[in-house]
Amino acid sequence: MTNAPSPASPELDDVLARHDHDPTRLLQILIDAQEIAGWLPAPTLTRIAAGLALPRARVEGVAGFYSFLYTRPVGRYRVLFSDNITDRMLGNAGLLDALCRKLWLEPGKTSEDGLVSVTTTSCTGLCDQGPAMLVNGRAIGQLTHRRINEIAELIRQQRPLDLWPAEYFRIDDNIRRTDALLGLDMAPGAALGAAIARGRDGWLDEMRASKLRGRGGAGFATAVKWESARNAAGSAKVVVCNADEGEPGTFKDRVLLNRYADLVFEGMSLAAWAIGASEGFLYLRGEYRYLRPQLEAVLARRRAAGLLGTAILGETGFDFDIRIHLGAGAYVCGEESALIESLEGKRGTPRIRPPFPVTKGYLGRPTAVNNVETHAKTCLIALHGGAAFAATGTAQSTGTKLLSISGDCAAPGIYEYPFGVPITRILEDCGASDTQAVQVGGAAGVCLASYEFQRHIAYEDVPTAGAFMIFDGTRDLFEVARAFVHFFAHESCGFCTPCRVGTSLLKGFMDKLADGHGAKADLNDIDWLDRLLKNASHCGLGSAAPNPVIDTLQKFRPAYERRLVSLDFKPAFDLDAALAEARQLTRRDDPGAHLKTHEESPE
Amino acid sequence: MSKQFLLDGQPVPFEEGQTILEAARAAGHYIPSLCWHKDFPPHGSCKLCVVKAAGRHVSACATPARDGSEVESNTPEMNGERRGLLQMLFVEGNHFCPSCEKSGNCELQALGYEYEMLTPRFRHFFPDRPVDASHPDVLLDFNRCIFCELCVRASRDVDGKSVFALTGRGIQKHLVVNAESGRLADTDFSKDDLAARICPVGVILHKRVGFAVPIGERKFDVATISAQTLKESP
CATH class of the missing domain: 3.30.70.20 (Alpha-Beta Plaits)
Structure with a gap:
């Protein structure tokens, strides 16, 4: 290549050296390299590519994939407003406007002096204390106009984040109901000691007896997954904890990692013991980066206590350690094969399956990927046995489930219930009234109308990864669905045609309805797109993307129909409005400069 | 006895390891594709080769043929989806x-x-x-x-x-x-x-x-x- 040599950068060389010039660490290198200038200038990418002996285009490909990596300048203060529907319901748009006005800034643009940029980001997992924002990766919740005024002033004064009032960065756990897991007081190593005493086979027997199913939403039997990974050919097996909690409205993993990190890491070690893995990763979503220092401290403490490293708890041959891998703003990386691609330092594109990760995962090695909550739950099984675990919940959904409750209720937060709990009971406990609908399982989940509130949280009835967003009678369910459609269009990885184009087309149709140009023909096209996305998408993101629309169209159809201006066809644009710029340029506003589109329409 | 599956009701023989798309084309049945190429592993992104096997939509280029299975491809439903995918590809770019x-x-x-x-x-x-x-x-x-x-x-x-x-x-x-x-x-x-x-x-x-x-x-x-x-x- 004829690229000119980039200017030397000792800081960048230091980042590369810290990561051993390892190409599988590319994403981590890009995240660290961005700290130097706040963004990733073109010569930086060239230098990283040279340092890793990778094609530059591949480095650019990865840098362009993740929302929190910037290949164009952004502000030294980078403000991202969380834009989940719950943030919207709490008025995030008005706050964003106010902040931009105070800083003389356009949303999405960087100020001319390079001081600040303000825009939105997908749900940051602070729905119980929203509206929320991230400033240079640090989370601030409970935003009010008063707080926004103060923040504007701090930014104008260029006050370093460390000198901002500490209470801004206080994140509450908001644990409202505890059960087996959240009430557990376990000395680190107790579960691991019990499992080792049972032997690998005995431990897997307990896991089987527990009938534990994955808490990430899909509900696959954990013991079956572990057994497959254990029996798979290949010696260097891998345990991955999926802490890429990106599903809008979900924040239970944030609380588990903040307060119960030992349970999570112990659960990962229990998985390693079962399948014979030597290497573990915690894939931490970029939005939770602020948790990293304390998580590293827990890992260090566990290493010192002989719970990680070689010959764990004196068991010869049980060697296992855990590294934290940061994400950088890509919901699709919650899909396990995309997560593994990302772990390998690539774009987070879901793989063709089979082969499944349990046989061919991280770097082609057998890999067991489990959710944060799943890992934590295995501690209960190790301590009290599989039968005791299976005695709670329902026959097909054993144990308890953590719910992240947000939206229109008196006490949003974390609620732990045995599986089988009816929706009505949950609504009562969290102080919800006049409830119109509940979105269970996040944007990809299911929207329940009031006549379904007798249903139960369980894999066999209403499965969920944990999100539980409540909408009272004042909310517009069309706007709820539209927010989720925008989310999926933003988060589509773009690999397959139906999801890449389909989510954007769906967004276009929802916006057309919102803008008052909707017609009945649009509802037919929406229906058709819903089906195609569901059928033909490459991964779960695409096939779940139409869920919010399918549910609300079926259960809250009037919310759509009252937006239709015509029962037939209506174009998405207004010819007369399209001439506005020409009128402005020619300084004309006489009748001759207008098209009488409305008189021509047949109504 | 060689293995075979039914493509739109017609028997298609295949060898172990062949995908639905490879076996179909070798037997003279057309399944469309844009991202597939005989010299490269399947990519599975364009989705034009979408077929229905055992009631599920799958990419024919990436799905191994299975003995005795029934596959729908040249049907109004699948061709309708393909037309839709083509329309998507046309509107997302600038194709004159x-x-x-x-x-x-x-x-x-x-x-x-x-x-x-x-x-x-x-x-x-x-x-x-x-x-x-x-x-x-x-x-x-x-x-x-x-x-x-x-x-x-x-x-x-x-x-x-x-x-x-x-x-x-x-x-x-x-x-x-x-x-x-x-x-x-x-x-x-x-x-x-x-x-x-x-x-x-x-x-x-x-x-x-x-x-x-x-x-x-x-x-x-x-x-x-x-x-x-x-x-x-x-």
């Missing part, structure tokens, strides 16, 4: 067939005819994708990219150059070249690379040979893409 040098040799255009796509159906996205004419021998017109990654794979796996890669995400995804300047002229790309000959649409065009074969006499002008594909199948 009448002024495109690839017209008649373009697989996207040929599939549009094959599946009787009469309208774009959806709103055009009109993306802003500047062309790159920097290279002495080859022009890149990104407006027509369908993200099949054939050039990416050919350059990486055969030419050993990795001239191309995709960056961006979702609808913002786009092709880039391996140079800090972003210009093809600043890469080691050559017109003799496999990557220079593999584009199924009109992104990678050779200079000074335009219209050497007149429109009307080109590959898909003389025979449909299904006929041409089956003729070339082993």
Whole structure:
């Protein structure tokens, strides 16, 4: 290549050296390299590519994939407003406007002096204390106009984040109901000691007896997954904890990692013991980066206590350690094969399956990927046995489930219930009234109308990864669905045609309805797109993307129909409005400069 | 007794390890594709080869044939989905067939005819994708990219150059070249690379040979893409 040599950068060389010039660490290198200038200038990418002996285009490909990596300048203060529907319901748009006005800034643009940029980001997992924002990766919740005024002033004064009032960065756990897991007081190593005493086979027997199913939403039997990974050919097996909690409205993993990190890491070690893995990763979503220092401290403490490293708890041959891998703003990386691609330092594109990760995962090695909550739950099984675990919940959904409750209720937060709990009971406990609908399982989940509130949280009835967003009678369910459609269009990885184009087309149709140009023909096209996305998408993101629309169209159809201006066809644009710029340029506003589109329409 | 599956009710023999698409084409049944290429592992991104097997929609290019299974492909339902996918590919890029040098040799255009796509159906996205004419021998017109990654794979796996890669995400995804300047002229790309000959649409065009074969006499002008594909199948 004829690229000119980039200017030397000792800081960048230091980042590369810290990561051993390892190409599988590319994403981590890009995240660290961005700290130097706040963004990733073109010569930086060239230098990283040279340092890793990778094609530059591949480095650019990865840098362009993740929302929190910037290949164009952004502000030294980078403000991202969380834009989940719950943030919207709490008025995030008005706050964003106010902040931009105070800083003389356009949303999405960087100020001319390079001081600040303000825009939105997908749900940051602070729905119980929203509206929320991230400033240079640090989370601030409970935003009010008063707080926004103060923040504007701090930014104008260029006050370093460390000198901002500490209470801004206080994140509450908001644990409202505890059960087996959240009430557990376990000395680190107790579960691991019990499992080792049972032997690998005995431990897997307990896991089987527990009938534990994955808490990430899909509900696959954990013991079956572990057994497959254990029996798979290949010696260097891998345990991955999926802490890429990106599903809008979900924040239970944030609380588990903040307060119960030992349970999570112990659960990962229990998985390693079962399948014979030597290497573990915690894939931490970029939005939770602020948790990293304390998580590293827990890992260090566990290493010192002989719970990680070689010959764990004196068991010869049980060697296992855990590294934290940061994400950088890509919901699709919650899909396990995309997560593994990302772990390998690539774009987070879901793989063709089979082969499944349990046989061919991280770097082609057998890999067991489990959710944060799943890992934590295995501690209960190790301590009290599989039968005791299976005695709670329902026959097909054993144990308890953590719910992240947000939206229109008196006490949003974390609620732990045995599986089988009816929706009505949950609504009562969290102080919800006049409830119109509940979105269970996040944007990809299911929207329940009031006549379904007798249903139960369980894999066999209403499965969920944990999100539980409540909408009272004042909310517009069309706007709820539209927010989720925008989310999926933003988060589509773009690999397959139906999801890449389909989510954007769906967004276009929802916006057309919102803008008052909707017609009945649009509802037919929406229906058709819903089906195609569901059928033909490459991964779960695409096939779940139409869920919010399918549910609300079926259960809250009037919310759509009252937006239709015509029962037939209506174009998405207004010819007369399209001439506005020409009128402005020619300084004309006489009748001759207008098209009488409305008189021509047949109504 | 060799293994076979039923494709639209007709028996199709296959060998272990063959995909539905490979076995079907070898037996003289056309299943369309854009991102699939016989010399590369399946990619599975264009989804035009979508078929229904055991009631589920799967990519025929990436799904192994299974003995005794029933597969639906040439049905109004599947062809309707394919037409929709083609319409999606047309509206997301800027495809002006009448002024495109690839017209008649373009697989996207040929599939549009094959599946009787009469309208774009959806709103055009009109993306802003500047062309790159920097290279002495080859022009890149990104407006027509369908993200099949054939050039990416050919350059990486055969030419050993990795001239191309995709960056961006979702609808913002786009092709880039391996140079800090972003210009093809600043890469080691050559017109003799496999990557220079593999584009199924009109992104990678050779200079000074335009219209050497007149429109009307080109590959898909003389025979449909299904006929041409089956003729070339082993």
